[in-house]
Amino acid sequence: MPELTLVESIRQTLSQEMEQDPKIVLLGEDIGTNGGVFRVTEGLIDKFGPERVIDTPLSESGIIGFATGMALYGLHPIPEIQFVDFIWPGWDQIMSELSKYRYRSGGQYPAHLVIRTPYGGGVGGALYHSQSPEAYFAHTPGLKVVIPSGPKDAKGLLTSSIRDSDPVIFMEPKRIYRAFREEVPEGEFTVPLGVASVAREGDDVTILSYGSMLHKALETADKVRDEQHISCEVIDLRTLLPLDITTIEKSVKKTGRVMSVTEDTKTAGFGAELSALIAERLIEYLEAPILRVTGFDTPFPFVHEPDYLPSVNRIQDSVLQIYNYSYGGASK
Amino acid sequence: MPELTLVESIRQTLSQEMEQDPKIVLLGEDIGTNGGVFRVTEGLIDKFGPERVIDTPLSESGIIGFATGMALYGLHPIPEIQFVDFIWPGWDQIMSELSKYRYRSGGQYPAHLVIRTPYGGGVGGALYHSQSPEAYFAHTPGLKVVIPSGPKDAKGLLTSSIRDSDPVIFMEPKRIYRAFREEVPEGEFTVPLGVASVAREGDDVTILSYGSMLHKALETADKVRDEQHISCEVIDLRTLLPLDITTIEKSVKKTGRVMSVTEDTKTAGFGAELSALIAERLIEYLEAPILRVTGFDTPFPFVHEPDYLPSVNRIQDSVLQIYNYSYGGASK
Amino acid sequence: MFTLSSKNVEESPQFKQIIVPDGSVKKDLVPKVSNKELVRWYRTMVTVRVLDEKAMRLQRQGRIGFNVPTTGQEAHVGAAAALKDTDWIFPAYREHGAALYRGLPLRTIVNHYFGNNDDPHRGRRLPGLFGSRDQRFVNPSAPIGTQIIHAVGAAYAAKYLKDGTVTMVFFGDGATSSNDFHSGMNFAKVFDVPCVLICQNNQYAISLPVKRQTKAKNLVDKAIGYGMPGIQVDGNDVFAVYSAVSEAAKRARKGNGPTFIESVTYRLGAHSSSDDPTRYRSKEEVETWEARDPIKRFRTYLISQAILTEEESKQIDADIVDNLNQLVKEAEAVEKPPLETMFTDVYEEMPWHLKEQLENLRRIMGGGK
Amino acid sequence: MFTLSSKNVEESPQFKQIIVPDGSVKKDLVPKVSNKELVRWYRTMVTVRVLDEKAMRLQRQGRIGFNVPTTGQEAHVGAAAALKDTDWIFPAYREHGAALYRGLPLRTIVNHYFGNNDDPHRGRRLPGLFGSRDQRFVNPSAPIGTQIIHAVGAAYAAKYLKDGTVTMVFFGDGATSSNDFHSGMNFAKVFDVPCVLICQNNQYAISLPVKRQTKAKNLVDKAIGYGMPGIQVDGNDVFAVYSAVSEAAKRARKGNGPTFIESVTYRLGAHSSSDDPTRYRSKEEVETWEARDPIKRFRTYLISQAILTEEESKQIDADIVDNLNQLVKEAEAVEKPPLETMFTDVYEEMPWHLKEQLENLRRIMGGGK
Numbered sequence A, B: 001m002p003e004l005t006l007v008e009s010i011r012q013t014l015s016q017e018m019e020q021d022p023k024i025v026l027l028g029e030d031i032g033t034n035g036g037v038f039r040v041t042e043g044l045i046d047k048f049g050p051e052r053v054i055d056t057p058l059s060e061s062g063i064i065g066f067a068t069g070m071a072l073y074g075l076h077p078i079p080e081i082q083f084v085d086f087i088w089p090g091w092d093q094i095m096s097e098l099s100k101y102r103y104r105s106g107g108q109y110p111a112h113l114v115i116r117t118p119y120g121g122g123v124g125g126a127l128y129h130s131q132s133p134e135a136y137f138a139h140t141p142g143l144k145v146v147i148p149s150g151p152k153d154a155k156g157l158l159t160s161s162i163r164d165s166d167p168v169i170f171m172e173p174k175r176i177y178r179a180f181r182e183e184v185p186e187g188e189f190t191v192p193l194g195v196a197s198v199a200r201e202g203d204d205v206t207i208l209s210y211g212s213m214l215h216k217a218l219e220t221a222d223k224v225r226d227e228q229h230i231s232c233e234v235i236d237l238r239t240l241l242p243l244d245i246t247t248i249e250k251s252v253k254k255t256g257r258v259m260s261v262t263e264d265t266k267t268a269g270f271g272a273e274l275s276a277l278i279a280e281r282l283i284e285y286l287e288a289p290i291l292r293v294t295g296f297d298t299p300f301p302f303v304h305e306p307d308y309l310p311s312v313n314r315i316q317d318s319v320l321q322i323y324n325y326s327y328g329g330a331s332k
Numbered sequence C, D: 001m002f003t004l005s006s007k008n009v010e011e012s013p014q015f016k017q018i019i020v021p022d023g024s025v026k027k028d029l030v031p032k033v034s035n036k037e038l039v040r041w042y043r044t045m046v047t048v049r050v051l052d053e054k055a056m057r058l059q060r061q062g063r064i065g066f067n068v069p070t071t072g073q074e075a076h077v078g079a080a081a082a083l084k085d086t087d088w089i090f091p092a093y094r095e096h097g098a099a100l101y102r103g104l105p106l107r108t109i110v111n112h113y114f115g116n117n118d119d120p121h122r123g124r125r126l127p128g129l130f131g132s133r134d135q136r137f138v139n140p141s142a143p144i145g146t147q148i149i150h151a152v153g154a155a156y157a158a159k160y161l162k163d164g165t166v167t168m169v170f171f172g173d174g175a176t177s178s179n180d181f182h183s184g185m186n187f188a189k190v191f192d193v194p195c196v197l198i199c200q201n202n203q204y205a206i207s208l209p210v211k212r213q214t215k216a217k218n219l220v221d222k223a224i225g226y227g228m229p230g231i232q233v234d235g236n237d238v239f240a241v242y243s244a245v246s247e248a249a250k251r252a253r254k255g256n257g258p259t260f261i262e263s264v265t266y267r268l269g270a271h272s273s274s275d276d277p278t279r280y281r282s283k284e285e286v287e288t289w290e291a292r293d294p295i296k297r298f299r300t301y302l303i304s305q306a307i308l309t310e311e312e313s314k315q316i317d318a319d320i321v322d323n324l325n326q327l328v329k330e331a332e333a334v335e336k337p338p339l340e341t342m343f344t345d346v347y348e349e350m351p352w353h354l355k356e357q358l359e360n361l362r363r364i365m366g367g368g369k
């Protein structure tokens, strides 16, 4: 199997799916002639022509609404939003239209499409090229939210997203677009939506994560294994909505100690949902507080970006806190 | 003290603040000649003229951006969004601009304004006249999010919001716009932001709520007191961002059993943040799961609205679940 | 007091009018349409008006939850009539006429008004916000203007699939201020899609008169900024509307791209069942427009041309009223949609968390439906 | 290959040009400005170019994180020069010239490029995205077009306060497709605010040529749909830009409302330090525009009028380079902003949860700054 970067894997997947489904069209800013600002769609316009790889005017509301119209008509469009930070001019189209079309029409007009968009920090992008707004999407019924953590899963998850008849927000951790290569199956390959993977098995502490943070979680798992002999189970959620509760429950029942690592701002972020689900379903298994390691509740900084993003040190600190926790006997 | 409805209290507050601060201007769709579709601004155009009570074109992005520009210049605008469901065309202005102006300018350009907007169900409004999107706002650093539960608090909280130099989203539970009257102080009256109130003291179960759901929580507290002799402490959060963690902690330490009642959709809703905070800070005090009673994870329905909104029955069910809970002795 | 642009508009050379308010016509402009078809138009227009009156009454009696009246704007039946049945229509919420013309059964609309179990939307929508896949009449939302870009995207799809379909989108004067008017107009022309964009300028966005919505001399001028052709028509004149849309649809079908139509009309009733229009406009203004009533005008024409007799016209009215009353009676008796319809159609398949929420609710309701 | 509108544009009667590319002028149109002031313009334009070259080099060397070049668009110094110092400017991100003209110290900009502790934004922004309260030069975001409506709102405030201030907002050709171009243009004219809306049509939005951004014949035509007056100028001609903005500002100050200016120019460099423009445009095209270079043209004029000697002009260049190098050296030595600046300015007062997050971070970093 060839080793691909995340960018290459996504490009290959788009290309292969486009070959077999003429209903797929790509659209977005600078995705044609320029091949996309991250070069994800490089070469596709030469292969599929400008009618299927469409350079659009500068309007995210336009891009998403236009794609929605195509989808209602029966195409399977894949709009790209250049940075997820710029999706908000199109948010009304997502929140009010895309996510509710099937419901409001009594199932008559589903909107089969995938919005691809790079997200997250780690590239020196400051306030408007770094954000991780997955919680906004995950709070919006009717959407599916998918985040791959590497090239192989990206192919499987993107293929499934493209074939799914519900609208999917496919968030690409741009920090790892070219960070490493992975073997990716050459032919058709799917990973089902709504199913997490256990990225590392362990017994002491469960770490829930996804996207580029998964790698920080894994690094930390190595570190605390080496330094403190703590065995972490690291779960890659892969799909945030609908979430794979089964895999989470199984792990937490085993470890009794759980935390999440996410890049978004903390308050009402996605980690909150994870904590809440566990606190309502699994309280009797818990032997420690449920901690969240997240970005801070500030806009995304520039110079202090390394301090802002969850680091191995910060994750380790939380692992140790919950690992070393024992009930102090406080009571009412 | 005169007894006012929520609508009357808000109108009075706007009028009084406008009298003493000429920098305040109101703007929005149909707020002038028509007095607002809920009549909140009725009469104000006659009193303050069309330059201070501005009927705008149909553009929420315009309304919020226009108000932001006014605020940068030094005015204290109070835009009204006719229904919060229609705020999304202006969401980019809130998310990317309003919430980040102070930070990105190094404190040079704060935006002192309050967005007023009716929200929530209970009026037969279906998908687009019923939603409770407070979690989106609460997940956005730089904003303050305030929700009154009645006429008196509304006056105090709105006055504080208007005088606060940070951008505030002031969400008005339209279901109780005219549902009841309350004594409201005639003169200047403030309630500090960021401070919850204990709406009902109790010992057994803490219920966290706000807005119109507070009343359902109180109703339920009566019911379980009468039917099951359970004593509920009901907390009215009043400000969701920044949250009053002290009042929550104090109550949960006392009761050991806690739940939230919110109208928004469940997944990644505001109740999740409440559960998460408690699960990370107070786990050793907990004697039961932290439950959430919420709207369901669907668009807001029409005919089934009464089944959708948290009802006394549903709240009671959760109170009983956590009240009757005792650790089953499950372990790793 | 009287702020309408209509007077100057009627004198402007770009303004299309065929049936003059008194019912006489500019002969050479009358479209070639069979008498039978004209009667179908008329019947549809009257149905819209009767439905409107009935729905307002039902709403006031608390029997249905809401209504958006369309009285005064019925001539837009002519817009639907100018398309093929295979073309797609993206309505706002005052296009009952287009839906009925397309063949959406009145029974379906009535069921929808009651949100009963025979409502294709399963009682999820406010009365008035309906659509139908069979009729290629897309379900509108409530947020203003969003459908404009959908129609443009669908037109792109039709062009891509080379199936000869045209899409048409309706919106109001207020919607011209919306984000997706801007994106829709721009994308439509940049990609030269087969789309007809028709603005029903009914002079108000709730209480805001169009003169305060924009300072464009005429709404039709907005087309210039997008490099798009524009047509301004008398929107109370079913012939003018028909012929403008015919021209635009022909252009679209030929591959020559989109057209913007400003259709100058007037909302004679309230904005919705929640609105009191006397707060923002005068009786005299309304009366001026009543004199331009699209149905009266068309009826006068039909009778003057002996296409319809006075009597036949009265019979049509009476039949429609009877039929509607019967449908209302039947719809009111149909049960409401079952509880699970609150949870279905969020996704193609119901995910675990919705199943759990439904089960939990059922448990609490004691097996309630 | 060569898709620019500039040729036809120059022939159109509405197109304003005063200094022809060869440096000669249309005498009767030359604005009355002192020689000293002209030299100030020139010096500012050269500073912008020198800063641009330096910043691109620093970025390539990894010493600063990013750059947005403005080379080719320096004539917009003339736009700032046409305003009063008390007027407000809402920039996009290629308005370094306007900032410098306004008196924003070059030192401040250089500190900002390094995000050091003397940067007024406390190292929070991408280099190039700066503003200053003292200079009434508002801090831009990165999302395109959002500032247009802010400028319009600020102008409303100025009108409301009757303080005689005018606001001016810059944006690009790509921004004309944005939501807030639409809301900004519409609100500006509906409320007739004292605002100058100036579009630097530099022919591209990253890779998309303006001809595919919109099918409007000229961007200036977009004003018609809002009922607003429009002016189209040669944006490489500092006199033309100055005189167009002067005209617009005068109109605004008189209470006659906003003006839309299309300033036809060209981005000679890359979109940003992340961009490779050879992917989407030809060398020949760039060369055609190099021949219209705003600085060369203005220098020729100044020298031909004996306002500047060849030698003086060289000295100006050299001084600017030296000064900039010195500032860079100094800025690079300044420490970075302390850790707490990551948490300050989110709110006026830091709430408990941010304090807690800061303390927690400090604890983990072991008292790290």
Ligand SMILES: Cc1ncc(C[n+]2csc(CCOP(=O)(O)OP(=O)(O)O)c2C)c(N)n1
Residues within 6 Å of the ligand: B029, B058, B060, B082, B086, B089, C094, C142, C143, C144, C171, C172, C173, C174, C175, C176, C202, C204, C205, C206, C267, C271
């Ligand atoms: C985005 C948005 N903002 C506000 C509203 C509330 N609202 C409903 S209809 C309406 C006026 C629409 O005017 P127009 O487009 O002229 O259509 P008309 O009702 O006259 O047919 C308004 C402001 C809405 N539905 N959507």
Ligand SMILES: Cc1ncc(C[n+]2csc(CCOP(=O)(O)OP(=O)(O)O)c2C)c(N)n1
Residues within 6 Å of the ligand: A029, A058, A060, A082, A086, A089, D094, D142, D143, D144, D171, D172, D173, D174, D175, D176, D202, D204, D205, D206, D267, D271
């Ligand atoms: C809303 C939004 N979408 C996309 C981007 C990415 N982007 C940055 S600059 C740019 C092009 C802007 O073009 P134009 O307005 O012509 O300004 P110019 O860069 O040419 O000065 C794009 C698409 C953005 N910043 N904001």
Ligand SMILES: [Mg+2]
Residues within 6 Å of the ligand: C172, C173, C174, C200, C201, C202, C203, C204, C205, C206
């Ligand atoms: Mg209207």
Ligand SMILES: [Mg+2]
Residues within 6 Å of the ligand: D172, D173, D174, D200, D201, D202, D203, D204, D205, D206
């Ligand atoms: Mg440009």
